[in-house]
Amino acid sequence: MPSILHAISTPNGEQLSFQPTIELPPSPPHSPPKHHFVHPGLLSLPTTQQRVNPTMWLPAWHAVHDAMTTWKEHDHDIIHIDDASTPAFITNILDPWFQYNSLPRQQKVNENEWNEFVEFNEKYADLIVNRYRSHHDIIWVHDYHLILLPSMLRRKLPQATIGFTIYACCPNLDKLEGYGRALQRSMSAADLIGVQSELDMPVLSAASATAAATPITTTSTATTLLTPTVHLKTPSFAAQERSRDIRRLFKGKRIVLCQDTEPAGVLKTVAAMEHYLSTHNKENTIFIHICTRASIPRPLDSIPDLVRQINQLYGTPESVPIHFYHQDMDTDEYDALLLAADAALIMGMHPHASIAAQTYIARQQQSLSNTTPSLIVSHGSPLQGQHITADQSSPSALAAALESALDSDKQQPQQQHAVSKQQKPKFLETLSKKRQQQQKLTAKLNPTQVGEACRNARRRLFLFDYDGTLSPIVANPDDAKPTRALLRYLQALCNDPRNVVWIVSGRDQATLDSWISSTVHGIGLSAEHGSFMKLPGESSWVDMLAQADMSxxxxxxxxxxxxxxxxxxxxxxxxxxxxxxxxxxxxxxxxxxxxxxxxxxxxxxxxxxxxxxxxxxxxxxxxxLLVNKGNVVQRIQQSVGADFVLCAGDDRTDEDMFRALEDEPAYCVLIGPQDKETDAKYCAETSEQFVSCVGQLANVSSTHSAL
CATH class of the missing domain: 3.30.70.1020 (Trehalose-6-phosphate phosphatase related protein; domain 2)
Incomplete structure (x- = not known):
C-alpha cells in the first residue's frame, strides 16, 4: 500500500507568540507508510495541550491535519527531528526574507551557516530514504526550512513523486548572493510547488527557469491547502470569561478587532479608522488594533503618537476609540478578543492574514452568537467565503467597508462559512493526479538535474543500451557505428575512478569488441542481452549460458x-x-x-x-528466459553499490533494466516519446539528445579527474 511522507520542521520555542491550542489528530499507524509529509517537527508535540504559533506554523500543520483526516485510505508518516535546533541560516536569512519580506542585512552568507543548513536538510533526507517504500509513495515537503530537501531527495530517489509547499511570501532568491541559485534549483527538483497566491508565481517561474520546467500550482482557488480549515479546540473557560469582561467594559459599543500583518499597512489602517470616526457615530465604536511582533518585528514608533492624537480628537474622558497594541499576546487574551469582536478588519497579503481571518471565523462560530461573523480582508486575499474585501490604500473605501460590516452583517442569522468545510487538500490531490499522469506520460530528462546528482555522488554507475540509445536506429544495422564524440565521452566517464560504465546490448560480442572496447578502455560489456559478459579491464568474455538447455x-x-x-x-x-x-x-x-x-x-x-x-x-x-538485461544490471549494481545510477534504453528488452532498478537511486531513461508506455521515470526523445547529456556528464567526470 503506497504512503504519504510529510516532512515538517518545528521552530525554536522562542519564536512562538500568541498561540491558540490546536487539536491533534490520532497518531498515524506504524504500518508501511503511504504519503510522506516533511515539515520540521510538529509531531514532537506530545499532548493536545501543546501550542503552535498560528502566524508561522499553523498552515503546515493544518495541511497535514486535513490530509490525515480526509485521505484515510492512505497511510501517513510524519518525518520530524525532535531535538533539531534551528540553523542560523534560517533565523538570519530565510525567516526575515520569507516571513517578513525583508531583505536581511547579512546578504553574504556565512559558509559555516550554509553548511549547517545543508546538514539539517540532509538529516531529513536520510530519514525519508529509509522510510520510502516504492515509486507509488508521495513525499510532501512543508515550507522553506526544508527548501534543499527536494533536490536531495531527487538525487537519492530519482523516481519519487515530490511536492513542496511554501506557506509564506516568496522572495526573489536571485538576490541572495552565492546560494540563491542553489535554492532555486532545489525547488525545481520537486514535481509540484504550492504557493500562497498568484503574486508568488513570477518568483517561482524564475526558479523553474533556473533548472527544469517544474509545474507550479497556486492555491488562489484551492484554499484547503495554504488557507486550510483551522482546527482549534474549544476556547478555554478563562478566554470565555475574559471575552465577557471585554463586552461589559465596552457595553453598548461595537467592537472592531483590527489586525495588520505588514508594516506598510499599519498607517493605512489607522488612517481608515480616523476617517470612519470623522464621518460616523464615533461614540458607538471601539477599535482594538493589534500588530504582533511575529508578523511585524520592526518598531512602529510613530503609530502610538498618531493614535494618541486621534483619541484626543474623538475620545472622551471616559473612553477612547482606538486601543493600539504592538506586542505578542497570550492565547486566552487573543481568543477573548476574537470572541468579543463584532467585526474584524484583517489586512495584508501575508499568510499570517489568512490564518488570522480564519481563526476569527472559527472562534466566532464557537461563540454563543447566532449571527454571521463580519470580516473585512484585503483585495486579492486567497480566503474564500462570505466576507467583505476592501482596498487598504483608500481610507474612504476602508471606512465604507467598516460601515457595511457593522450596520448590516450583524443583523443577519449566522450562515455556514466556507471555512467550516473540510475538503481534501487540493495540493495533495493535484500531486496524486500528477503521479498517476506521470505513469502514463514520462517526464523529460533534465540534464542539469542529472548533472548535479552525478556531481554529488560518491559512486556512480552508467548502464547504456546501444542501438537506439547511443546510436540512432538505422535501416542497415552495420551502419550504426559509434561517433568519435560518443567514444570520447565514454572514455572520459571511464577515466573517473568514481565511475563504472557498462554497455548492456543485444549486439554480439564481436561487434561490441570492434566498435567499443577496441577504443574505450575500462568499460564493461554485456552482449546478447546478458548471454556474454566482459568485466571492465578484462579481455575475455564469460559465457552465462554455458550449461543452459537451448534445444x-x-x-x-x-x-x-x-x-x-x-x-x-x-x-x-x-x-x-x-x-x-x-x-x-x-x-x-x-x-x-x-x-x-x-x-x-x-x-x-x-x-x-x-x-x-x-x-x-x-x-x-x-x-x-535464463538471461535478460534486468538480471545483468541487478548483478552489476549489487557489486558496485552505486549511489547514482543512470540507465538508458529504447525498447522492450530495456524495460527489464528499468524494473530491476525500481528501488535503486536510479535515473532510468527511455529513449523515445513521452507517451510511450514504460517503467522509466524519464525520457529523451532521440538518441542524439541523450548522447548530448552523456557529454555533459563526461565533462563533470573530466573536471573531477583533473583535480
Missing part, C-alpha cells in the same frame, strides 16, 4: 526461416541466447505486419517453455 532454438529457427521465405526482404539473426526475425526492410510492409502476427502465434506453441517472445522495433525475437 528450443532449432524449432524457433525453423519457424522464422519459413516466414522469411514467404516474406521477401526479411532476414533472420541468430545469437547465443536469442533468434530475431527482422522485417524492417520487407518489400511489402503490410504483408510483413500480417506475417508477424501469424509468426507470433506459431512461436507461442514451442514446447517446453523457457523462452520469451517479444515484439521489438520492426522485429520479432525469441530469447531464453
Amino acid at each position: 528450443w532454438k532449432s524449432r524457433a529457427l525453423a519457424i522464422f526461416e519459413s516466414y522469411t521465405a514467404r516474406t521477401p526482404g526479411t532476414v533472420v539473426e541468430q545469437k547465443k541466447s536469442s533468434i530475431t526475425w527482422h522485417y524492417r526492410n520487407a518489400h511489402d510492409a503490410d504483408l510483413a505486419l500480417k506475417q508477424c502476427e501469424a509468426c507470433f502465434e506459431e512461436l507461442q506453441k514451442i514446447p517446453g517453455g523457457g523462452v520469451d517472445i517479444m515484439r521489438g522495433k520492426m522485429n520479432l525475437e525469441v530469447r531464453s
Whole structure:
C-alpha cells in the first residue's frame, strides 16, 4: 500500500507568540507508510495541550491535519527531528526574507551557516530514504526550512513523486548572493510547488527557469491547502470569561478587532479608522488594533503618537476609540478578543492574514452568537467565503467597508462559512493526479538535474543500451557505428575512478569488441542481452549460458526461416541466447505486419517453455528466459553499490533494466516519446539528445579527474 511522507520542521520555542491550542489528530499507524509529509517537527508535540504559533506554523500543520483526516485510505508518516535546533541560516536569512519580506542585512552568507543548513536538510533526507517504500509513495515537503530537501531527495530517489509547499511570501532568491541559485534549483527538483497566491508565481517561474520546467500550482482557488480549515479546540473557560469582561467594559459599543500583518499597512489602517470616526457615530465604536511582533518585528514608533492624537480628537474622558497594541499576546487574551469582536478588519497579503481571518471565523462560530461573523480582508486575499474585501490604500473605501460590516452583517442569522468545510487538500490531490499522469506520460530528462546528482555522488554507475540509445536506429544495422564524440565521452566517464560504465546490448560480442572496447578502455560489456559478459579491464568474455538447455532454438529457427521465405526482404539473426526475425526492410510492409502476427502465434506453441517472445522495433525475437538485461544490471549494481545510477534504453528488452532498478537511486531513461508506455521515470526523445547529456556528464567526470 503506497504512503504519504510529510516532512515538517518545528521552530525554536522562542519564536512562538500568541498561540491558540490546536487539536491533534490520532497518531498515524506504524504500518508501511503511504504519503510522506516533511515539515520540521510538529509531531514532537506530545499532548493536545501543546501550542503552535498560528502566524508561522499553523498552515503546515493544518495541511497535514486535513490530509490525515480526509485521505484515510492512505497511510501517513510524519518525518520530524525532535531535538533539531534551528540553523542560523534560517533565523538570519530565510525567516526575515520569507516571513517578513525583508531583505536581511547579512546578504553574504556565512559558509559555516550554509553548511549547517545543508546538514539539517540532509538529516531529513536520510530519514525519508529509509522510510520510502516504492515509486507509488508521495513525499510532501512543508515550507522553506526544508527548501534543499527536494533536490536531495531527487538525487537519492530519482523516481519519487515530490511536492513542496511554501506557506509564506516568496522572495526573489536571485538576490541572495552565492546560494540563491542553489535554492532555486532545489525547488525545481520537486514535481509540484504550492504557493500562497498568484503574486508568488513570477518568483517561482524564475526558479523553474533556473533548472527544469517544474509545474507550479497556486492555491488562489484551492484554499484547503495554504488557507486550510483551522482546527482549534474549544476556547478555554478563562478566554470565555475574559471575552465577557471585554463586552461589559465596552457595553453598548461595537467592537472592531483590527489586525495588520505588514508594516506598510499599519498607517493605512489607522488612517481608515480616523476617517470612519470623522464621518460616523464615533461614540458607538471601539477599535482594538493589534500588530504582533511575529508578523511585524520592526518598531512602529510613530503609530502610538498618531493614535494618541486621534483619541484626543474623538475620545472622551471616559473612553477612547482606538486601543493600539504592538506586542505578542497570550492565547486566552487573543481568543477573548476574537470572541468579543463584532467585526474584524484583517489586512495584508501575508499568510499570517489568512490564518488570522480564519481563526476569527472559527472562534466566532464557537461563540454563543447566532449571527454571521463580519470580516473585512484585503483585495486579492486567497480566503474564500462570505466576507467583505476592501482596498487598504483608500481610507474612504476602508471606512465604507467598516460601515457595511457593522450596520448590516450583524443583523443577519449566522450562515455556514466556507471555512467550516473540510475538503481534501487540493495540493495533495493535484500531486496524486500528477503521479498517476506521470505513469502514463514520462517526464523529460533534465540534464542539469542529472548533472548535479552525478556531481554529488560518491559512486556512480552508467548502464547504456546501444542501438537506439547511443546510436540512432538505422535501416542497415552495420551502419550504426559509434561517433568519435560518443567514444570520447565514454572514455572520459571511464577515466573517473568514481565511475563504472557498462554497455548492456543485444549486439554480439564481436561487434561490441570492434566498435567499443577496441577504443574505450575500462568499460564493461554485456552482449546478447546478458548471454556474454566482459568485466571492465578484462579481455575475455564469460559465457552465462554455458550449461543452459537451448534445444528450443532449432524449432524457433525453423519457424522464422519459413516466414522469411514467404516474406521477401526479411532476414533472420541468430545469437547465443536469442533468434530475431527482422522485417524492417520487407518489400511489402503490410504483408510483413500480417506475417508477424501469424509468426507470433506459431512461436507461442514451442514446447517446453523457457523462452520469451517479444515484439521489438520492426522485429520479432525469441530469447531464453535464463538471461535478460534486468538480471545483468541487478548483478552489476549489487557489486558496485552505486549511489547514482543512470540507465538508458529504447525498447522492450530495456524495460527489464528499468524494473530491476525500481528501488535503486536510479535515473532510468527511455529513449523515445513521452507517451510511450514504460517503467522509466524519464525520457529523451532521440538518441542524439541523450548522447548530448552523456557529454555533459563526461565533462563533470573530466573536471573531477583533473583535480
